Amino acid sequence: MRIDKLLSNSGLGSRSQVRQLIRAGHISLNGQVILDPATIIPPSDYAHILVRQQALSVKLSAHLLLNKPQGYLTATDDRRYPYVTQLLPQALQRLNPVPAGRLDRDAHGLLLLTTDGQLAHRLMSPRWHYPKTYLVTYEGEALTNQEVQLLAGGLQLQDLNCLPAVLEPLANRQARVTLTEGKYHQVKRMFAFIGRPVSDLCRITIGPFSLAGIEKPGSYRLLTREEQSRLYQDLSLQPAEL
Numbered sequence: 001m002r003i004d005k006l007l008s009n010s011g012l013g014s015r016s017q018v019r020q021l022i023r024a025g026h027i028s029l030n031g032q033v034i035l036d037p038a039t040i041i042p043p044s045d046y047a048h049i050l051v052r053q054q055a056l057s058v059k060l061s062a063h064l065l066l067n068k069p070q071g072y073l074t075a076t077d078d079r080r081y082p083y084v085t086q087l088l089p090q091a092l093q094r095l096n097p098v099p100a101g102r103l104d105r106d107a108h109g110l111l112l113l114t115t116d117g118q119l120a121h122r123l124m125s126p127r128w129h130y131p132k133t134y135l136v137t138y139e140g141e142a143l144t145n146q147e148v149q150l151l152a153g154g155l156q157l158q159d160l161n162c163l164p165a166v167l168e169p170l171a172n173r174q175a176r177v178t179l180t181e182g183k184y185h186q187v188k189r190m191f192a193f194i195g196r197p198v199s200d201l202c203r204i205t206i207g208p209f210s211l212a213g214i215e216k217p218g219s220y221r222l223l224t225r226e227e228q229s230r231l232y233q234d235l236s237l238q239p240a241e242l
């Protein structure tokens with residue numbers, strides 16, 4: 001992000017006031033005076049900025065877990081429906097985090113949002129096998145062993161080729177399903193294939209992350225430093241320098 005945009009987003013003043021401060025030599029970034037308002041801030045978690053010798057530490061990246069409520073779109077903008085980034089405070093919205101994977105509007109549960117596009121891409125790609133577990137409530141008869149094996153073995157549905165899944169039947173027309181891919185309406189389509197419409201769908205885990213601490217729909221938490229490092233390591237990515 002450009003420094004003038006960052007400083008103005010952080011409340012230092014309008015874009016033109018910030019540019020004047022920069023051109024007059026009042027701003028330094030990571031120890032160096034900068035005079036060009038178009039200077040790009042290098043990737044990092046924080047930018048260390050001096051404004052007229054006053055230290056300002058500005059957060060640049062964010063990785064967070066959100067408990068998506070039903071009725072919200074997994075999106076960063078929409079005219080018709082509420083969308084998930086609206087559940088975040090302004091300070092986090094300004095960093096433009098994107099959802100790494102989607103949940104249908106009527107589905108709920110765990111979403112990971114990140115400002116790192118490459119991280120989001122790997123979390124969604126079947127190549128990286130990052131497991132996601134869903135608690136499925138379905139209608140109709142309880143699943144038979146044969147149906148469990150059919151769903152778990154991988155399905156070829158018209159335009160949708162589903163990789164093998166882990167499927168654990170539970171009491172009360174529920175099942176826990178773990179997938180390493182996230183194709184459009186995948187869980188609903190797998191269950192529809194065996195004549196069991198899904199009446200409720202909740203994502204309960206993404207890799208090692210769960211809804212612990214964010215049980216209330218709409219609540220969120222930032223990943224800890226250790227969780228971030230582990231995630232980057234799991235996906236063979238270099239974290240932004242800290």
Ligand code: URA
Pocket residue numbers: 102103104105107184185186187188189201
């Ligand atoms: N599968 C679905 O059918 N819907 C979701 O939201 C996620 C997985």
